[in-house]
Amino acid sequence: MKHRLMLVCFLVVLLVSSFAPVAAQATELRYGVGNNVDTLDPNVTTFSSVGVIMQHVFDPLVWQDPLGSFHPGLATEWSVNEDATEYSFTLRDDVTFHDGTPFNADAVKFTFDRIADPETGAQSAFSLIGPYAETEVVDDTHIIVRFNTPFAPFLDSASTPNLSISSPTAIETLGADYGLTTAVGTGPFMVESYIPDSEVVLVRNPDYNWGSEEVFGMSGSANLERLTFSLILEPATRLAALESGEVDYIDEVPELDIARLMEESSLTITQIEQPGHGWSLMMNQENAPTDELAVRQAIAMSIDKQGMIDVVFNGFGTPGCSGLTKVMFGYDPASCDYLPYDPAGAAAILDEAGWVMNDATGIRERDGVPLVFGHYFRADNPLGSAMATFMQANLADVGIGVELNGLAQAGYFDAVRAGEHNSQNWWDTFTDPDGVVRTLFHSSNADGGTNRSRYRSEEMDALIDQAAATGDADARIELYAQIQQMAADEAIMAYFVDPFLLYGSTSSLTGVKYLGGGNLPNFYAASFS
Template identity: 65%
Template sequence: MKRTKATVCVLLVLTFLMSAFGTFSTLAQEDTEFSFGISNNVDTLDPNVTTYSSVGVIMTQVFDPLVLQNPLGTFYPGLATSWEINDDSTEYVFTLKEGVTFHDGTPFNAEAVKFTFDRIADPDTASQLAISLLGPYESSTVVDEYTLQVNFSSPYAPFLNSLSTPYLAPTSPTAVEELGDEYGLSMVVGTGPFKLESYTPDSEVVLTRNEDYTWGAEDVYGMTGPANFSTVRFVIIQEPATRLAALESGEVDFIDDVPELDVARLTEDPNITIEQIEQPGHGYSLMMNFEQAPTDELAVRQAIAMAIDKQSLIDVVFNGFGTPGCSALTKVMFGYDAATCDYLPYDPDQSMAILEEAGWVDTDGDGIRERDGEPLAIQHWYRADSPLNNSLATFLQADLAAVGIDMQLNGASQSGYFDAVRAGEHNTQGWWDTWTDPDGLRVLFHSSNADGGTNRNRYRSEEMDALLDEAAGISDPAARAEVYAEIQKLAADDAVMVYLNDPYLLYGYASNLEGITFLAGGNLPAFYAASFAAE
């Protein structure tokens, strides 16, 4: 990690160039490395395929979206310079920026965007987050080289929001076709201010500056030319204490998921800045599998939901940071319904009464309920390589034991975990995700995502599907919010998930770091315009 300062001569030259030619880069330094100690691993580097929000953070630096959103609800041109939407939001026509190239030299144009959307929609791609963001996608029509019409089979009002994420960002058709199955494993190619230099699995992702970058979004970043940092290094550090030590020692410049126990102390440290943001999206939650006994039973799911002391969980596991979850939408999200806090409240006595009524009784006095000779046992799968998931699992196990449910813990490696939950072997699994529009509920509840996709509740409801599709087609905010209130009520009636904690995003970084842009309500820190302040 090198934090260099431009010489007076360089600053004078830059000042002259900026006054003569406009804003390119405020401090495009040579050999200036920035490093991010990131808390989660990656499954693939391909943003069009991943299920990891950590990949979204990394690829925000590598891929440009068609539109940018900052703050939430305010959209700016990205790779699209303008757009038109028909009255029922089934057709979007985009005029694209000219003179843009992918990192491999492939021209950016309407064909490249069509290729990206068609690839995401192709079941063989096995897209996770992006396929949900693409909504009821039908087709794309290339009007001319820099004009694209995107068609939907039903109204889809959230599409601009979807486009503002890295998950729908255009990818190089040439790279995908040449690399085949290796795309995303060894290389990805976007149009962004940084390009992939190397990836060492379970260790780091290294990006280098795209020296040809001249199409930055000045309205959002305040600059248009090459990035300030020459190298951005994402170091995968999953253990919280190790990650924090790397920041405090200067080994890295920025970390996410600052340990809550250390926030007060770090706030007093003049060398470190703490950024605390209420997280939009889906908070820490528990998915319950509708196709695996005994969580296929409504009474069991209701009892699980009412047995968990959320405030104590927040106090113990998160050191008091966050608020008890009530809905699949965190409280800062548009569409969140405060009435959800009255649904399935913490009530262990009622939890036990529900189980008794359903015939689950502890007949042998061992503390575990049985019915027809079968113990009330559930299989909880979690990532054993995550300290947070380990802590959550042991807390949940204790709370459920108190009402007579035996939660059996299955900690697994990253690949083993995903193999199990995508195959539906679990009764319960954790969920956490960042999102910026309530249409993200289709990720959790829509039946189209129930077969190995993101709806690992394996929840299928024609009524829910219809409500989600209806809400996505409404442009009037008040009317749309009413439908999302119905969706949240139905999810509670069916006891689809348990919402544990609406958390804070906690970032820590060197106090001389400036120019970070927190996109997606804080979920996606962008380092294109970032630099180290001159001392």
């Protein structure tokens, strides 16, 4: 059976002339990262920033190029049985982990078994590995990966940093400390140092000679000697570092500064329509009042999406309509009609549900209980704070109160994984729709996992599993349309904005490859002109 990812990704590069900031060294790239790091272990993290960094330390079984085609990575060949329950891989026999451990079939089995073990606490990787059953080691260079039910998206999953193959020796040696100080892969760079909340420094792996010619145009050791990832969470500080030449590259360029940068700065601005899942609101169905369908519908219909784009995103984005962004395979245009911006309609739904406006407080009540819910967000994320404030004002217009709870990173994740929230914001980048819908809606992720709406439905699970089991593109499109319809009918989430990924770099930097639908700028082949 043949399965090919269908992906549409629009990339616009805006070049601005004049003299670019000069890198401190032609062999070191300094990246100002706009998000924090929770661990260096790609098999456990939910942070996209960890994937950006650790894709340079690890190799996947297969590479996926920016157009969605698959190419050999640690696996040289693969085949899939007729119902996509078995994937057979032939592995390279000339690869060594950074700690000297040979890469072989046992290492792949160790990694996949560890991801599937609930005790590991894998989050994104647990979703991406789907209905995993086992990995059979045939010999050192041959494995068979089996699934309990058909799983057509596995090649896509296997191309992500989350399913990268880790050194069993390093994990067994470090135990629970693995990822806290280092992580060990087979990639073109090795971890030199990690200072939490500050920086991650990678150095070139001089022995690397198994890169993908098809994806990167080279296979030997990296052009750059060092990659320094500085964690600069405040947008203005991050941008100032780029403009002053303190760093060579940043992500999450502030939307308000794009026009000025185009006119005044000698930088390259790269803009990509994000595939995957846009900014939206997960609403916890285990806590009142978001356990009530009418309340969730009213929340979803009270958000002025275009207004949020104009005010918070400075016009960079399109209104969110679905769990899938508009450039994703499987996106259903009809989803924009399901829960449109309609404050009057939202008010009517609440009236019918018995939520009556208290004119003295401006907040609706029912049986003496005010219609107020708690929204959790990361206090160190200015965008999350801005979205929360905008949402709070929108919902006040229809008589819904929002208590804003801005928490530090560690406390935030502890709280939402424990289900203390009524709502939280979410976005992520995927290149196959299964990653989106399984992460957001599948009950296997509802108890402390990525499904923080804590939504559970056997019917939804069956649709998601059926779509993942289907190799026919038209049949998958129809199933994903049903999933989007059902998600809207049950108002599982409120969709805000399909954003653009915005990167800024010194104009002397060349050779960056945008993998993972644009969310993974890769510097293996990069250099300074």
